[in-house]
Amino acid sequence: MSQSAVPSLAPDPKRWKALVFIALAQLMVVLDATIVNIALPSAQDDLGISEGNKQWVITAYALAFGGLLLFGGRIADLWGRKRTFVLGLVGFAAASALGGAATGQAMMFGARALQGVFGALLAPAALSLLAVMFTEAKERAKAFGIYGAIAGGGGAVGLILGGFLTEYLDWRWTFFVNIPFAIVAAAGAYFVIREPAGGRNRSPLDIPGVVLSTLGLVALVYGFTRAESDGWSDAMTVTMFVSSVVLLAAFVVTEAKVRHPLLPLRVLTERNRGGIYLSLGLAVISMFGLFLFLTYYLQIVKGYSPVKTGFAFLPMIFGMIVGSTQIGTRLMTRVAPRLLMAPGFLLAALGMLLLTQLDIDTSYAGLIMPAQLMLGLGMGTAFMPAMSLATHGVEPRDAGVASAMVNTSQQVGGAIGTALLNTIAASATTAYIEDHVAGATTPAAQKVLAAKAMVNGYTHAIWWAVGILVVSAVIAAVLITTDAQNGAPAASGEGAEDPDDAVKIPVVAH
Structure with a gap:
């Protein structure tokens, strides 16, 4: 490639400050997926939402966010990542204010749908900004290590924050808390982020x-x-x-x-990207199932308060941070990504395997805490290179839509995990009660039976989650063949004389 074919992409001196605001926005989006779950019972009572309609508080957000991610990714490529990022933040803040001020179920459902719409603009823009701002291998590893820890552990942070706000303030603060996050991130992005010139996709929508x-x-x-x-x-x-x-x-x-x-098939058909999307989507199925089951187990079976339940997830957050920022970041420039991802998913599967031993009197310190540490370490180690390789070989003009594909795989994985594993758990719970109901002749015995049946359902579903994580590890080991990311800084593909040049020099994002 000739020297003149590559635009100058001098590193932005403010890129590390920019990372703070991008990470803050990502934290807001990720924790919003779980923070509302904790507040849902209180909001349902306050707004008079029927039992049949309560799912729409979650579903309205999921449908808008999951359905519009590819569109949002292409908008970021077309309009500019910084502009789309700031617009997404402002819109998300406004939708959050609407949700916090909701006076009925229709207003609540509309606010959640709007949050999803603006989240679908915000998330791909944030990821692709990182892709084009951090082009040197070691810096990229650090940036995506931080981002990976937030992406992986943000859901657990949402449980803690949601429990605290609901228990000590009011459910409405689970929405209002987004406003300062969004304002700070938007102001910071506007004044600090300098999007590299070139790489914008100006083709018709x-x-x-x-x-x-x-x-x-x-x-x-x-x-x-x-x-x-x-x-x-x-x-x-x-x-x-x-x-x-x-x-x-x-x-x-x-x-x-x-x-x-909208989605060039070249983005999907490259072997490494396909492996990232598939293995990450499968891993998220297991993670969403775990959040669901452990939350109910700790609150219903163990009797934890919402706040105590949230803090019970701290070992997983700690593991995520260590796995992403220490293990993944330090090794990504030295070893092939599959040698981080496959062992990471297997370590997470081992932690999940421990949780198949759950019983109504299981010790938190003796089993649940070490299982969470293993899960966090494994997922953090695996997520970090996955985030970084999501747009491997993609030209900057496609960075937004390639980043959106990662969000899409996670969103679909979350929907599958919640539905599939919950259905397996419910079926196993029902079968257990039918097999043991004859022996439960007193109210106390029936209460114990209900708890045992619930835990039995969870462990059945967790076995499936173990298998899914093993499949994720196999996919990562087989499909992801790229070498350690220690090459030269990524270059823009725009203006390259050889179309394959953009593939030879990696560009990365979540």
């Missing part, structure tokens, strides 16, 4: 691709959400799955034919 991908992803996420509440054989559940397959297949066909696709 692929409207058929936007419609097909959005409808297909919405149908897929809603199908899994519906399966959790109404069963896998429910007519609407089946309809959603069939519609999703048809729409997403039509999307792939469309993207192969249109001149300026």
Whole structure:
């Protein structure tokens, strides 16, 4: 490649300050996925939300966020990452204010949907900003180590913060708390972030691709959400799955034919990226299931308060931080990513395996805490190179949509994990009660039976989570073949004489 073919990408002297605001925004988005769960019972009572409609507080956000991520990623490539990032933050703050001030269920559902819309703009823009701002291998490793720790541990932070705000203040503060986060991040981004010149995708927006991908992803996420509440054989559940397959297949066909696709198939077909998207999506299935089961186990079986439950997840957060910032960051420039990801997922699977031994009188310090430490260390170590390699070989003009694919795999993985593992747990719980109900003749015995049945359901589902993590490890070991990321700084593919040059020099993002 000639020297003149590559635009000058001198490192931004304020890039580490910029990382603070990008990380703050990512923390806000990730913790919002769990912080509202803790507050949901209180909000339901206060707003008069029916039992049948309460799921829409979660579902409205998931549908908008999951369905619009690809669109948001392409908007970031088209409009500019910094502009999209700031717009997403301002919109997310406004939607959060609306949710905190909600006076009824319709207002609440609308606010959650708006949060999802602006989150779908914000998340890909944040990730792709990191991709183009941190181009030197060691700096990139540090930046994505920090980002990976936040992406992995933010959900557990949400449980702690949600429990504290709900118990000591009011459920409305689980929404209002986003406002200062967003204001600080938006102001910081506006004044500090300097997006590198070049690399913007100015091609016309692929409207058929936007419609097909959005409808297909919405149908897929809603199908899994519906399966959790109404069963896998429910007519609407089946309809959603069939519609999703048809729409997403039509999307792939469309993207192969249109001149300026929303999601260039070159982003998906590269072996390493495909391995990242698939292994990360599967791992998230296990993580979401774990958050769900441990939260209920600690509160219902062990009798923990919401705040105590949140703090009980601290070992996992600690493990995530150490795995991402110490193990992953230090080794990513020295060893191949698969040698971090595959062992990381296996260590997480081992921690998950410990949790299959849960019982109603299980010791927190003796089993739950070490299991969480192993899970956190494993996931943090695996997530860090996954974040960093998500746009490996992608030209800067595609960084936004490639980053959005990682968010999409996580969002779909979360929907699958919540529905699939919860359904497995419910079935096992019912079967256990049917097998042992004859021996429960007193109220006290029936109470113990209910607790044992619940834990039995959780352990059955956790066995599935162990298997899924092992599959993630195998996929990472087999599909991800790139070497250690210790090469030269990434260059913009724009203007390159050889189209393969952009693949030879890695560009990375979450």
